[in-house]
Structures are given as C-alpha cells and as structure tokens.
Amino acid sequence: MTSKNEEKLKFSAEISKVLQLMIHSLYTNKDIFIRELVSNASDACDKLRYESLTRTELKQEGGEYKIGITINKEKRIITIADNGIGMGRDELINNLGTIAKSGTQEFLSMLTGDSKKDMPLIGQFGVGFYSSFMVADKVTVQSTKAGQKDTWQWESKADGEFTITQLEPATRGTAITMYLKEGEDQYLDKFRLRHIVQTYSDHISFPIEITDDEGNTEKVNTGSALWMRQKSEITPEQYKEFYHHVAHAVDEPWLTIHNKAEGTLEYTNLLFVPSMKPFDLYHPDRKPRVKLYVKRVFITEENVELVPRYLRFVRGIIDSEDLPLNISRETLQNNPLLAKIKDMVVKRVLLELKRKAEADNESYNTFWKNFGPVLKEGLCEATSPRQAILEVCRFHSTHHDGDALTSMDDYISRMKEGQDTIFYLTGDRLETLRLSPQLEGFTKRGIEVLLLCDHVDDFWVNVLTDYKGKKIKSVTRADIDLEQMGDIKDEEKPEEKTPEQEASMQSLCARIREILGDSVKDVRVTSKLTGSAVCLAVEEGAMDFRLERFLIEQKQINTASAKILEINPDHIIIRSLAGKLLDQGSARDIEDATWLLFDQARILEGEQVADPAAFTRRLQGFVEKSLAA
Numbered sequence: 001m002t003s004k005n006e007e008k009l010k011f012s013a014e015i016s017k018v019l020q021l022m023i024h025s026l027y028t029n030k031d032i033f034i035r036e037l038v039s040n041a042s043d044a045c046d047k048l049r050y051e052s053l054t055r056t057e058l059k060q061e062g063g064e065y066k067i068g069i070t071i072n073k074e075k076r077i078i079t080i081a082d083n084g085i086g087m088g089r090d091e092l093i094n095n096l097g098t099i100a101k102s103g104t105q106e107f108l109s110m111l112t113g114d115s116k117k118d119m120p121l122i123g124q125f126g127v128g129f130y131s132s133f134m135v136a137d138k139v140t141v142q143s144t145k146a147g148q149k150d151t152w153q154w155e156s157k158a159d160g161e162f163t164i165t166q167l168e169p170a171t172r173g174t175a176i177t178m179y180l181k182e183g184e185d186q187y188l189d190k191f192r193l194r195h196i197v198q199t200y201s202d203h204i205s206f207p208i209e210i211t212d213d214e215g216n217t218e219k220v221n222t223g224s225a226l227w228m229r230q231k232s233e234i235t236p237e238q239y240k241e242f243y244h245h246v247a248h249a250v251d252e253p254w255l256t257i258h259n260k261a262e263g264t265l266e267y268t269n270l271l272f273v274p275s276m277k278p279f280d281l282y283h284p285d286r287k288p289r290v291k292l293y294v295k296r297v298f299i300t301e302e303n304v305e306l307v308p309r310y311l312r313f314v315r316g317i318i319d320s321e322d323l324p325l326n327i328s329r330e331t332l333q334n335n336p337l338l339a340k341i342k343d344m345v346v347k348r349v350l351l352e353l354k355r356k357a358e359a360d361n362e363s364y365n366t367f368w369k370n371f372g373p374v375l376k377e378g379l380c381e382a383t384s385p386r387q388a389i390l391e392v393c394r395f396h397s398t399h400h401d402g403d404a405l406t407s408m409d410d411y412i413s414r415m416k417e418g419q420d421t422i423f424y425l426t427g428d429r430l431e432t433l434r435l436s437p438q439l440e441g442f443t444k445r446g447i448e449v450l451l452l453c454d455h456v457d458d459f460w461v462n463v464l465t466d467y468k469g470k471k472i473k474s475v476t477r478a479d480i481d482l483e484q485m486g487d488i489k490d491e492e493k494p495e496e497k498t499p500e501q502e503a504s505m506q507s508l509c510a511r512i513r514e515i516l517g518d519s520v521k522d523v524r525v526t527s528k529l530t531g532s533a534v535c536l537a538v539e540e541g542a543m544d545f546r547l548e549r550f551l552i553e554q555k556q557i558n559t560a561s562a563k564i565l566e567i568n569p570d571h572i573i574i575r576s577l578a579g580k581l582l583d584q585g586s587a588r589d590i591e592d593a594t595w596l597l598f599d600q601a602r603i604l605e606g607e608q609v610a611d612p613a614a615f616t617r618r619l620q621g622f623v624e625k626s627l628a629a
C-alpha cells in the first residue's frame with residue numbers, strides 16, 4: 001500500500017527514552033496497552049461527536065461511532081480502529097512524535113535511561129499510545145481526519161525514527177495495527193481480548209467490537225455511560241478503570257464522588273481525587289481538568305473551569321441535563337448555569353472530604369500531604385467558601401509531636417479557660433518553629449499553637465481572621481495578654497511585681513526606645529516569654545513579618561516597617577539592665593546590650609542584622625569582658 005512519498009522523521013529525545021522503556025518493558029501488566037488505545041479511540045469519537053453538532057457534514061460518511069478490534073492470527077497482528085475525529089499529517093507528527101503537554105518535557109528529562117530507575121517515574125506519568133510498543137515491534141497508524149480527503153500513515157519500529165506516508169483516501173477515523181513481538185500470541189486470542197476489554201474498558205460509552213479470523217463480530221462492552229448507571233451496579237474496579245480513562249492516570253482513586261443533582265439544576269458528577277500527587281500539580285499551566293458533558297455528549301475540558309483552581313487535583317466528568325447541546329465553547333465560562341453547577345460541586349467535594357476525614361483520619365492525612373497546600377489556596381480567595389474549606393484543613397501543632405496533624409475543631413475543643421483566640425505561628429520549617437521563643441509563654445500555660453509552614457499559609461492568615469466565632473491570630477502579635485489564659489503551675493508563676501519594679505521596667509522600656517530610635521515602633525513588657533529576654537512583635541492589623549518580607553522580595557514594597565520589641569521582665573538580662581539604669585558608668589553597656597538584644601530578636605525572626613560590623617564589635621566586647629571576669 002505504501003507509496004514512494006515516504007518521509008523519515010526522528011523522535012524527540014524524550015520520546016526515544018519512553019520508547020526504549022516500553023521495548024524493554026518492566027511492566028508486569030502489559031494488557032494495559034489495550035486500555036490506553038481504546039481510551040484514545042473513545043476520546044476521538046467524543047471529539048467528533050461534539051464537532052459534528054455544528055458541522056453535521058463531518059459525520060456523514062463512516063457510520064455510527066464504534067471501536068473495533070480485529071485479530072489476524074496468520075499475520076500475527078491486531079488492529080484497534082475507531083471512526084472518530086482522526087488525525088491529519090501534522091497531527092500524526094506532533095501527537096505521536098513529540099510530547100506537547102505542559103510540564104511533560106521537564107518531567108521526561110528526568111529519565112536517566114536506566115530502566116530500573118525510570119520505571120517508577122514513567123508509572124506516574126502514564127504512557128498512552130506508546131504502550132503499544134510493549135507488545136509490538138512495529139506499529140502502524142493509519143488515519144483520516146473527519147472532513148478531509150487525505151489519509152496518512154505513521155509507522156515505527158521504535159528505533160529512534162518514524163515514517164509518514166500518504167495513502168489512498170479512506171473514510172474518517174484511525175486504525176492502529178500492532179505487529180506482535182515473539183511470545184505475545186496471547187493477544188491473538190479472542191477470549192483473552194474480550195476479558196481484557198471487559199476488565200478495563202467496559203465503561204466506554206461507544207460499542208467495542210471484536211472481530212476474529214473467521215469474520216465473526218461480537219460487541220463486548222456494556223456500552224452506556226458509566227456515570228448514568230446506578231451506583232449499586234458499579235464495582236470499585238469499574239470506577240477505577242473509568243478514572244484511569246478520564247484522568248489518564250495510573251494510580252487508584254483516593255476518593256470517588258458520584259452523585260446526581262435533581263431539582264432546579266439537573267446534572268450528574270463523577271469525580272475523583274487521586275491517591276498520588278501529579279507531577280504537574282504546581283505547574284503554572286496546569287488547569288483544572290474536569291470534563292463537561294451535556295446529555296452524554298462530551299463538550300470540552302479546556303475552555304471551562306468546572307472546579308476552582310484550588311480543587312485542580314480533582315478529575316472526572318460533569319454531565320448537565322440543562323445546558324443546550326449546541327452551546328458554544330467560547331461563551332461557556334460566563335454561563336450562569338455553569339457557575340451554579342460549580343458552586344454546588346465545590347460544596348459537594350468539601351462535604352465528601354469532611355466525611356472521609358471523619359471516617360478515616362490516617363488516610364485523610366495522606367490526602368492532606370498531597371493536596372493540602374493546594375486546597376489552602378482557596379482560603380485566600382474571598383469568593384470561596386472559606387469556613388467550609390477551613391473545616392477540612394489540617395495543621396501541625398504544639399499539641400502533637402512529629403508529623404501528626406490537627407483540625408481547627410479539635411484545636412477549639414482543647415482551648416483553655418479564658419482563651420477566645422486560635423493561635424498560630426508561621427515559618428519555613430516545622431523543626432525551627434517548634435524552637436521559636438515566641439512559643440515559650442504559650443507552652444508554659446498549656447495553650448496550643450498551630451505551626452504553619454506551607455508557603456500559602458503566609459497569605460491566607462492575612463485575610464482570614466476568624467473561625468466559628470474564634471479569632472485567628474499570630475503569636476507574634478503585640479497585644480496578646482497571656483496572664484488571663486491557660487493554666488500555669490504555681491512554682492512557674494512569675495513573682496508579683498512591686499510598684500517600684502513595675503516603674504523600673506517602664507523606665508527601661510523608655511531608655512531602650514530612646515537608644516533604638518526609629519528602628520523600633522515601640523518597646524513593651526510581655527508575658528509571652530520565659531527563657532528568652534526579648535522578641536519582636538507586630539501590631540494587630542499590621543502586616544505579618546513573613547508576608548512583609550515576601551512583598552519586599554517581590555519588590556511590591558520598598559522597606560520593612562519598624563517592629564515592636566517585647567521584653568521579658570523576669571529574664572536575668574532584662575532585670576540587670578533595669579538595675580543599672582541609674583548607674584552613669586553603665587550607660588555604654590546598656591546601649592550595647594540593647595542593640596545586641598534587638599539584633600538577636602531580628603535574627604530569630606529571620607531578619608537581617610542592620611549593621612553586621614557594629615553587631616560583631618559589640619558581641620566581641622561582651623565576650624572579652626565575660627572571659628576576663
């Protein structure tokens with residue numbers, strides 16, 4: 001059949017590596033190539049069904065949609081054919097010669113060429129069409145794009161190159177022929193193929209037919225949209241296979257959300273939360289990927305955001321009964337019906353997450369590790385149901401050691417007498433947070449503090465200030481009065497101060513204010529510290545340290561605002577400084593010690609020391625003096 005116009009082209013480096021992996025496949029389950037090719041065939045039929053809603057001529061020849069698997073024992077080939085949208089010459093080259101999906105290039109460049117190391121990587125990624133090379137040493141793809149006259153053939157032996165040839169015109173669709181490797185004759189067995197299709201592809205909504213050597217044809221799948229069936233008639237296996245198909249994923253669904261909404265809006269959703277974190281979760285181009293169907297007809301997954309970005313890990317389909325079939329993709333995003341569906345779906349997903357968290361805490365924690373930071377992005381948006389999101393959020397906390405997590409509600413149930421605020425501390429690393437002096441007074445009084453160390457935490461805490469009637473506040477705020485909160489052992493209670501002592505602390509504050517000048521906003525006595533002498537704090541309503549630092553890095557603001565220096569009246573250094581206030585000879589020491597304490601507080605908050613040379617000189621002076629003493 002091939003004519004002389006054969007063109008030779010090279011695979012991209014990434015594809016060559018993928019193909020090498022397929023040829024020397026370590027997959028224990030090669031059957032999945034059938035699932036992958038049938039899945040592509042079904043997508044191709046879906047695409048044409050949508051296109052032909054507005055361009056009926058596209059479908060005129062080529063009959064009703066179906067997928068056919070034909071066996072030829074004599075030639076040892078099987079062919080998987082569909083009468084879907086088809087591919088033109090350039091699409092064959094682009095789709096089956098390069099990988100264009102966002103983030104894939106970077107991902108695949110991590111492949112080393114060592115199949116043992118690469119297999120787990122590729123396992124996360126899914127191999128689609130290329131899986132055919134697990135069982136075949138040569139693969140031919142013949143394709144005719146619907147509405148076009150040309151037919152093109154792509155052929156490769158996975159040896160670094162493929163050929164493109166023009167063929168005699170045929171009717172629309174794609175046929176993929178696999179020349180089986182030695183030892184793969186099992187795929188020539190009709191019963192085996194039927195079993196594989198029923199295991200992996202029963203949910204496909206187009207008929208799948210197997211034709212044997214004698215020309216007998218048999219339809220082997222149920223052939224109706226899976227999501228329209230009763231839940232009780234769908235097995236977990238079938239859900240899983242549908243998830244693999246719709247999400248191009250290879251893991252197990254962690255959560256399956258299948259329900260039908262009836263009433264003012266009528267739609268069915270079949271949504272999945274993956275059990276594995278996809279490699280492109282944080283890629284800027286990653287879009288929420290839920291497919292829109294209208295009355296069983298696939299419409300699109302690209303021009304429409306059916307779930308918000310903070311649920312971009314959710315995969316699956318939504319099938320609406322109310323939208324018109326001929327709806328244009330361009331106007332979809334502004335459709336008010338869709339906006340309502342989106343709101344309802346968000347509520348549903350959050351409700352199911354809550355149920356799952358209540359039913360299986362351990363499994364929920366795994367979910368949280370994968371997707372928690374993404375979900376928390378929703379806390380930053382004014383339009384999202386922030387309280388409902390917060391309800392399913394989990395946090396590290398001083399109540400638990402190690403990696404254990406807590407919910408806001410659990411936190412509230414452990415709040416102390418007189419405590420009306422949920423306290424937190426943000427930082428980069430959990431280990432460092434646990435050692436922060438800012439926690440001292442809280443720990444001593446048995447007051448729990450949430451430890452927030454995801455990047456997104458720095459943002460939502462600035463816009464979300466209460467939950468279930470409790471304030472949410474950073475322990476770095478200057479107005480926290482711990483005296484009235486929690487329970488503290490008698491022997492740990494600070495001594496009652498005499499009026500003279502109180503007055504001398506106030507004088508010390510004034511003196512420090514004078515020394516530090518514009519470098520601080522204020523100097524105050526605090527009950528927050530025990531082991532440390534000083535810490536920095538910010539006023540209620542002012543920007544928190546970390547957000548401010550981030551905005552400076554991003555050049556959104558120029559300089560940091562002055563902070564409040566809090567001093568611990570029970571600390572030996574502070575007490576000695578207060579004692580020396582009236583001693584003229586100690587003026588220089590008080591000044592140096594003040595700057596040292598201030599710089600130390602800045603270092604602890606991760607801030608730069610303003611004048612490193614002066615800092616070193618002062619520190620050296622004190623060290624010398626203490627060694628000489």
Ligand code: ADP
Pocket residue numbers: 036040041044082084085086087095096127128129130174248
């Ligand atoms: P994926 O299906 O994950 O996108 P594949 O490597 O399996 O990746 O396929 C690459 C692309 O080739 C598909 O996205 C699709 O555009 C095209 N393609 C594959 N099989 C067919 C087919 N049977 N009909 C039409 N297009 C197809």
